[in-house]
Amino acid sequence: DAMVIQNPRYQVTQFGKPVTLSCSQTLNHNVMYWYQQKSSQAPKLLFHYYDKDFNNEADTPDNFQSRRPNTSFCFLDIRSPGLGDAAMYLCATSRVAGEEQYFGPGTRLTVT
């Protein structure tokens, strides 16, 4: 039973062409997170939502935006992808902030 689903699993976009990554969850968790992970590095938190309350990390570039239209869905928009934005993007949820997180399989983004 899939709990955190990310689509697509692989995304190729052109330099500067907007792209949207999606995440959905069947866990009914209040908290949702977006991470960026580059090769052989730790996941880096971009944003998180506590219910509808949006929290942006101080060093997340303005190029990255997020939407959470309802409890189940969350989107990551990259307005003008650069070559440096090529990475794995991971969505995660937790029932209580700061506790165990459930991760999706990730979306591998390639920028050409």
Added chain:
Amino acid sequence: SQQGEEDPQALSIQEGENATMNCSYKTSINNLQWYRQNSGRGLVHLILIRSNEREKHSGRLRVTLDTSKKSSSLLITASRAADTASYFCATETNFGNEKLTFGTGTRLTIIP
């Protein structure tokens, strides 16, 4: 800045041996968590240990926490080829900021 640093960065052992990974962190925490990541996939939660706990077990996993030294260790006993993965520690600080900060990870390879 990175909250957690893991040691070693990479570890190769024979199947059946025990594997030990260490995590050090900088600031006071509410809890510390360990996650596993298979290549190109999302993270899987393994175990959570709270700041008032010293040791926790789950199957073949044993986690210790020493808050005076700001360090934790993950022991995997009787390793199997399927344990080959990257292992990350993650801390929730007691600033109430609802998020985890991940360490740099240990790449574990089990040699059949």
